[in-house]
Amino acid sequence: MRIHPEGRRMLAFLFIGLAVICALVYWKAPAQLPVVAIASGIFFVTILQFFRNPTRMVPEEADHLVYAPADGKVVVIEEAYEPEYFKANRLQVSIFMSPVNVHVNRNPVSGLVKYNKYHPGKYLVAWHPKSSTENERTTVVIDTGETEILLRQIAGALAKRIKNYLEVGQQVVQGEDFGFIKFGSRVDIFLPLGTQLRVDIGQKVKGNRTVIAELE
Structure with a gap:
């Protein structure tokens, strides 16, 4: 291991x-x-x-596929306003990582890092509706060349240390590690409206294994 x-x-x-x-x-x-x-x-x-970190290669590298960036359970699928970067509605998918999940975060797509910002904050439970905007979090935007995907690492009540390894201007590869959140937490993904989802509420997903969406 x-x-x-x-x-x-x-x-x-x-x-x-x-x-x-x-x-x-x-x-x-x-x-x-x-x-x-x-x-x-x-x-x-x-x-x-x-802290286990299983070796996982994406089964198929493809520009139109969005892989799960974390292990966990899908707890939110909704159209939501994204106030930090897009300042517009996007399709939000949230994955809750329990203490028994792998806590490595992986790039769901390949592309160029356009935005990266850390926000100190509270430590509400990760499934709390306000955790996306009030908890400690890091926001990253990856430009695939066709569209932009926003990822938000959110600390929970136990997870009080978010690590993010990306830098603005960095070219990232689908499936590679981009961060780590200790113990329990949540990762939000904001996708373009109209994106075809391949997951449902309550579904368990695995980073680099589960395709969560197909981009147009």
């Missing part, structure tokens, strides 16, 4: 800390060591799974 670089330092410190706790228990109360060791192991594995 590959571990994402965002988690390696934390996991190293966690492993050392748990080892120290087990050593102290062995010294002070050796009879309790099996229980503490098992609990420590379960806790470490739980945190470890947050």
Whole structure:
């Protein structure tokens, strides 16, 4: 299992800390060591799974296909006003990432990064209607050459660290990593009106595996 670089330092410190706790228990109360060791192991594995980074290549690179940028569940499909960049209505698709999902974010399309901005904010639960505009978030716009796709990484109640690796003017490739959100969160995608969707509300999706839309 590959571990994402965002988690390696934390996991190293966690492993050392748990080892120290087990050593102290062995010294002070050796009879309790099996229980503490098992609990420590379960806790470490739980945190470890947050940072797994499975290798996934997109099955078919195509300009007209939009792949899911994250693992999770589709919680919003609606026409909505996008106030930050487009300042117009777009088709919004939101993917909620629970603590058990892979937390790597991947480019849903290839193209040129036209916009990238980080916004500090609150930590409302990720499914809250106001989380898109009030939570900590990063907004990215990718120009495919035919249209522009907006991605918004949104922190949740637990996820308080968003990482985004893209820069304005950078050429990105469909399927490559563009960011990471620790623990639970949400990713919004704003597509042109009239885009043909291939997902439904409540559907579980996987980054680089599930096609969420076809562009005209």
